[in-house]
Amino acid sequence: MKTQMETRTWAERVSHSSLRLGIWTLLWLITLALATFGPLFLWPGQKAISGIAVVINLAVGIGMILAHIRNLKNQDELQQKIQIDAMALSLGAAVIGGISYSLLDITHLIGFDAEISHLVILITLTYVLAISAGKRRYR
Amino acid sequence: MKNRLKVLRAERDWTQAQLAEALEVSRQTINAIEKGKFDPSLPLAFKAARLFGLTIEELFQYESASMS
Numbered sequence: 001m002k003t004q005m006e007t008r009t010w011a012e013r014v015s016h017s018s019l020r021l022g023i024w025t026l027l028w029l030i031t032l033a034l035a036t037f038g039p040l041f042l043w044p045g046q047k048a049i050s051g052i053a054v055v056i057n058l059a060v061g062i063g064m065i066l067a068h069i070r071n072l073k074n075q076d077e078l079q080q081k082i083q084i085d086a087m088a089l090s091l092g093a094a095v096i097g098g099i100s101y102s103l104l105d106i107t108h109l110i111g112f113d114a115e116i117s118h119l120v121i122l123i124t125l126t127y128v129l130a131i132s133a134g135k136r137r138y139r
Numbered sequence: 140m141k142n143r144l145k146v147l148r149a150e151r152d153w154t155q156a157q158l159a160e161a162l163e164v165s166r167q168t169i170n171a172i173e174k175g176k177f178d179p180s181l182p183l184a185f186k187a188a189r190l191f192g193l194t195i196e197e198l199f200q201y202e203s204a205s206m207s
């Protein structure tokens with residue numbers, strides 16, 4: 001396996017690790033959907049199966065994180081910089097935006113509950129926009 | 140930091156993609172270095188200098204203005 005990795009070109013290694021990351025992400029989404037909708041439609045009332053589904057989702061999530069780290073290490077230094085800048089911005093947006101959003105909820109300035117899904121959307125949008133801006137900056 | 144990457148590449152009739160492949164980076168990275176938008180790390184600068192058979196100083200020129 002190691003010999004096979006060494007004979008690959010850099011571009012092939014990046015492509016391969018990106019594909020692996022894509023597969024892990026897809027698997028995580030499938031297990032997330034199973035853990036979310038399984039208790040409602042597939043195994044209602046079966047708490048043990050729901051627990052197993054959550055544990056599987058968590059395990060696959062850890063695999064996805066490791067695949068992301070491996071993918072990042074395979075990128076060249078400019079791509080790594082773009083990715084790290086985008087992640088830093090996303091983290092900042094998550095902390096600052098999340099706390100402000102929570103305050104709006106606690107002080108009843110918004111008429112609905114602050115949902116974690118809204119924060120995930122904010123992080124995703126920030127990350128995508130920052131990656132796009134980074135790629136444009138170094139074009 | 141100024142560099143002679145574009146000139147040296149043109150002298151050898153290499154494309155950005157060919158140079159990128161030789162240095163194991165993306166074409167975007169070569170383009171950003173040539174345009175002075177991105178300064179390479181020391182290992183990458185050494186690798187590029189070795190590829191062209193030059194010293195780092197012959198390939199990259201430090202400019203104090205780029206500190207800002």
